[in-house]
Amino acid sequence: MPQEPAPSHAELEQHRPYLLRYARLQLRAADAAEDVVQETLLAALENKSGFAGRSQLRTWLTGILKHKIIDQLRRQAREAPLPAGPDEDPDAAIDALFHADGHWKEMPADWGKPDEAFENKAFWAVLERCQERLPVKTARAFMLREMMELSTEEICKELAITQTNCWVLLHRARLGLRECLGALWFGNLGGRKKPR
Amino acid sequence: MIRLTCKDAARLLSHAHEQPLGGWQRQRLRLHLAICDGCVNFKRQLAFIREALRRLRDSE
Numbered sequence: 001m002p003q004e005p006a007p008s009h010a011e012l013e014q015h016r017p018y019l020l021r022y023a024r025l026q027l028r029a030a031d032a033a034e035d036v037v038q039e040t041l042l043a044a045l046e047n048k049s050g051f052a053g054r055s056q057l058r059t060w061l062t063g064i065l066k067h068k069i070i071d072q073l074r075r076q077a078r079e080a081p082l083p084a085g086p087d088e089d090p091d092a093a094i095d096a097l098f099h100a101d102g103h104w105k106e107m108p109a110d111w112g113k114p115d116e117a118f119e120n121k122a123f124w125a126v127l128e129r130c131q132e133r134l135p136v137k138t139a140r141a142f143m144l145r146e147m148m149e150l151s152t153e154e155i156c157k158e159l160a161i162t163q164t165n166c167w168v169l170l171h172r173a174r175l176g177l178r179e180c181l182g183a184l185w186f187g188n189l190g191g192r193k194k195p196r
Numbered sequence: 197m198i199r200l201t202c203k204d205a206a207r208l209l210s211h212a213h214e215q216p217l218g219g220w221q222r223q224r225l226r227l228h229l230a231i232c233d234g235c236v237n238f239k240r241q242l243a244f245i246r247e248a249l250r251r252l253r254d255s256e
Binding site for chain 2: 021022094098102103104109111117118123124128145146147151152167170171174177
């Protein structure tokens with residue numbers, strides 16, 4: 001197969017905004033995001049052997065970026081371990097949403113046609129805001145799962161937690177996000193108390 | 197125990213986003229969802245959240 005000429009600096013730069021956004025969602029820190037994207041683009045320039053063609057340039061760059069993000073998260077973990085404050089007890093946060101008999105305190109509401117939110121720019125800001133409200137470690141686990149699509153085994157390793165702990169964090173994250181979206185976006189469609 | 201509480205059902209629904217559930221758990225979940233609108237809504241909300249985050253990630 002004839003080798004495509006390596007991507008130019010300008011071609012790589014076109015993907016910078018996308019990569020920055022991706023990194024920012026993971027790292028929650030603009031300067032760290034800038035750093036990993038810079039490293040990614042440099043690595044792409046230096047090592048073009050992995051380049052499989054222009055149509056896949058973004059996929060290739062994203063693959064490099066994922067590794068850089070994980071390296072960065074490891075560095076952060078070494079330098080400043082994530083705080084385990086009182087807001088980080090995920091079991092308690094989950095318990096708080098249910099009655100002792102296991103019923104929802106507030107039944108999840110019908111969001112109607114939620115996909116319509118995708119057409120609304122304001123929705124994305126709300127989604128990011130809700131994500132930022134999650135406790136740090138919970139958010140970290142959830143982003144590794146939903147955005148980087150790591151397996152729970154990989155997440156356990158990255159965060160040095162047990163599999164069970166990992167499941168609890170991910171569940172906690174989903175419950176937290178849906179609550180926040182319910183409150184900030186889907187309004188008072190819900191909040192109906194379950195008759196007991 | 198055949199009957200699931202909403203709390204158990206919610207945990208299984210979330211868990212199903214990590215790995216496929218076993219047949220027995222799927223069965224129990226199906227029984228619960230047949231009688232619980234709240235958990236059906238929760239299930240839809242989880243699917244929506246996954247889709248929303250992927251779109252956020254892949255947006256320009």
